Amino acid sequence: AQTVTQSQPEMSVQEAETVTLSCTYDTSESNYYLFWYKQPPSRQMILVIRQEAYKQQNATENRFSVNFQKAAKSFSLKISDSQLGDTAMYFCAFGPEREIIFGKGTRLHILP
């Protein structure tokens, strides 16, 4: 069975600090995509960043970057210069299959 594990249920960091959210997954597939989604209090799920498994280069989107370790099946999200607006639930997700599998999420609080 394919699974996604987020081991940090909740985290808090000061504004402007850097924070890393961890994610591990289990699959026998060789070609797949990994995603990080953000869910602010509005409940709207927003794609933050995605990574193709066949690419060795880590994806980067402005202040957001990933550390993708394929052999270790690890896909962590780094948020640099954190901002108050980054406060949200963050979900790691794995695909592609007909069922896109999500982790249980990490609730991130950015403190002023």
Place this chain on the structure above:
Amino acid sequence: GAGVSQSPSNKVTEKGKDVELRCDPISGHTALYWYRQSLGQGLEFLIYFQGNSAPDKSGLPSDRFSAERTGGSVSTLTIQRTQQEDSAVYLCASSPEPPGPTYNSPLHFGNGTRLTVT
């Protein structure tokens, strides 16, 4: 352009009643998913529609749950004889292409329907 629209945004119902939750995907999106998000839990896959293919119902938790997608567009999730454990946020998402080896399209989510069964 318009995003994924879900209605109602909130629904309170009595135990034993039936409820219908609606999802309007982004126009032209062929893939549509329903997920359930319970308090403190991640997103639990319920059902997946792709074009005119038979839906993948493998995530539906019981036979009280059903869903349909008419004309490849609007989808309705129906929960019969609701139970308190059905209380959750039900999220709908659509994508312009189905998952597969070249899948590169993110899911576009609606704001969800918060269902409370009393």
